[in-house]
Amino acid sequence: MLKLRFFASLKDLTGESEMEVELKGETSVREVFQQLKTRFPRLEKYEPVLLVAVNQEYSDMDSLVAPGDEVSFFPPVSGGAR
């Protein structure tokens, strides 16, 4: 299993702050995200602008993940509360 965590607007979009997905072997974050998009098509526009963390370390879509890892997705946050 792979643990996924969603923050800010992504949490609202998926309706979950975290979820687990089946993972057979090593794969890229991008591949995981493609699967997610089929469930949550509105994720698509976030793809080029997401921050991705694997096991709490900054990563990117090309990073490889394995069962037991934790992937976090953060949307860009721009507000300075003007």
Added chain:
Amino acid sequence: MADRYSRQVLFSDIGEVGQEKIRSSRVALVGCGALGSVSAEMLTRAGVGKLRLMDRDFVEESNLQRQSLFTEEHVSKGVPKAAAAESTLRAINSEVEIEGVITDVRWDNIEGLCRDHDIIVDGTDNFETRFLINDVAVKHSLPWVYGACVGSYGISFAFESGTFACLQCLFERPPEVGTSQTCDTVGILGPVVHVIAAYQVTQVLKILTDQSPSRKILQVDVWNGTWQTLGAERAKSQQCRCCQQHEFRFLEGEETTRMTRLCGRGAVQVSPQQKGPPDFHDLSQRLDKSGQVDFNQHMMRIQIEGYEIALFADGRSIIRGTEDISEARAVYAKYIGN
């Protein structure tokens, strides 16, 4: 007031030496909304030498819930935020040289406004200005501290781009409109502003006293009680156009024509930064040989080579027939110009 900073000096990682460094520091703060006003107050109380704050807005009633430097009187008099902040901060600490600058920080003035400072603090509300700050910071080897919040969520990171990642290492370009929520659409909770500003100012004090700021990206959701830091030591990109190749595209004004993909509409919106009314007559004469052109006082519609360009009196265009930014940029440049 010899006693003024005594508690801060007692804090051993600052001490007399650190306090003297803080006292001789010059801080540039871009944006004086919620994050900016909370940061400004803490920096002023901490005793920085000089604080320049820049903002383009007036104080409004909806600001008072979280923007701690402003009062009802500022609202009723419609005082510019930079001026209101300046007078409040001077009353708090007369030893600090406070300078409020009422201005829209842009590519053509940011260098002059920020260069002669030791650090830049982000109090802005948009990514375009942050990419400008990042360009200036990288170009002049200045540290800067990013902070942003929306809803009950906030994020902060201290950029020291010489060794570590710059903003463009994390995001190649500003996220398109619609991918980042704004306070105008989902609101903002006062407490998260203070959490993020507190983290920002802590990093500023560490940097000003020659100590390493946190190398982690902080993200916090005060309502849901989650607090997470992400290690960012490996975030520096060797391909970064800004900190590796020293291309300062935002600072050169090359990125000021804002392109927005209108998802699902098969269109791209182009908003030129410098808005002037387009000359519809001139354009129609120029274009009616190659396409079909109609216009009224508000807008112009051009059908040309499979594209439909709607050009508005405020300078904005919507180009239909593509969702590709670079294709739209080329169409715009070809038919409308720069």
